[in-house]
Amino acid sequence: MRYAELRRHTDNEGDHLTPQGIADAEAISRNELHPPYAAFISTGAARATEALDIFRRAAGQDDVPVTEVIGLRSSVEDRWRESAKAAGKGADLEAIRAVDPDLVEKESSLLGQVLRGVVDALPDGGRALVVGHSPTNEAAVLGLTGQVVRPLGKGEGVLLMEDDGRYWAEPLH
Numbered sequence: 001m002r003y004a005e006l007r008r009h010t011d012n013e014g015d016h017l018t019p020q021g022i023a024d025a026e027a028i029s030r031n032e033l034h035p036p037y038a039a040f041i042s043t044g045a046a047r048a049t050e051a052l053d054i055f056r057r058a059a060g061q062d063d064v065p066v067t068e069v070i071g072l073r074s075s076v077e078d079r080w081r082e083s084a085k086a087a088g089k090g091a092d093l094e095a096i097r098a099v100d101p102d103l104v105e106k107e108s109s110l111l112g113q114v115l116r117g118v119v120d121a122l123p124d125g126g127r128a129l130v131v132g133h134s135p136t137n138e139a140a141v142l143g144l145t146g147q148v149v150r151p152l153g154k155g156e157g158v159l160l161m162e163d164d165g166r167y168w169a170e171p172l173h
Contacts, residue, residue, distance in 0.1 A: 002119050003127040004041075005034065005172055006137045007055075007157035012047040024155050025051045029058030032172070038126035040066045041118055043073035048131040051155075055129055071114035074107055074136045084135060093138055093148050104139065111136055112143020119144075119162050141169045 010028070011021035033055060040056050042049040052066055074080055080096075083103055087095040097104040115130075122128055132140075134152045141149050141158060145167045149158050157172040 001125065002122040002162040004115070004119050004122075004130055004160040005127065005157050006115075006130045006132065006141065006152075006160060007051070007172070008134045008137060008152040008154055009045070009047045009051045009131055010155040012154075015046040017047055017050045021047070021051070021154070022054065025054040026058070028155055029055055033059055033129070034127065035059035035061060036127070037061060037064065037129045038122050039118070039128040040064055041069050041072070041128055041130040042066050043132045043136075044068040044070045045073060045133070048133070052129065052131040055131070059129075069114060069118060069130075072111060072118075072130065072132050072136070072140060074111070074133075074139075076103070076107065077133075077136075079103055080107070080135060090151060091135075092151050093135060093142055096135060104142075107136070108139040108143035110143070111140035112145075115140040115144050115160070116167070119160065119167070145169050 010024040011018045040052050042052045083096050083100040084091055086099045138149050147169050149169055158169045159172045160169045
């Protein structure tokens with residue numbers, strides 16, 4: 001089996017974590033991580049990498065590099081924002097799909113393929129910590145597993161599991 005913890009970055013202002021975002025990432029580091037990790041994956045956004053650096057340091061794995069996988073970051077972020085806003089506060093992917101079905105279908109497929117590559121590159125029994133964004137983390141899970149997961153708040157995550165080519169997600173505890 002292989003595992004990937006997908007987390008949304010913590011509180012940010014622009015592309016950097018706020019002091020509260022740093023404090024929240026440190027709290028997650030103390031109570032919610034499941035090391036060791038075979039890979040630390042960032043979308044390449046500074047806020048995601050900053051949160052991931054805090055998690056990596058807390059896991060005692062400074063020797064494992066952060067890998068940027070920019071394919072986990074949508075190239076149409078503004079369209080996601082507009083569709084999510086039109087779908088209403090706290091909208092899940094089904095609500096966003098009702099507003100822009102083409103966006104959810106195409107982006108979920110693309111993001112899911114990239115996420116599959118991340119998971120498939122892990123050694124058997126390996127675990128990755130992936131920090132990204134909402135709703136694109138959720139879209140990647142949908143594209144890979146067919147599951148709609150609830151919207152992720154800042155710092156929240158899901159656990160993606162792979163066993164013999166089957167993929168599924170569960171809430172991260």
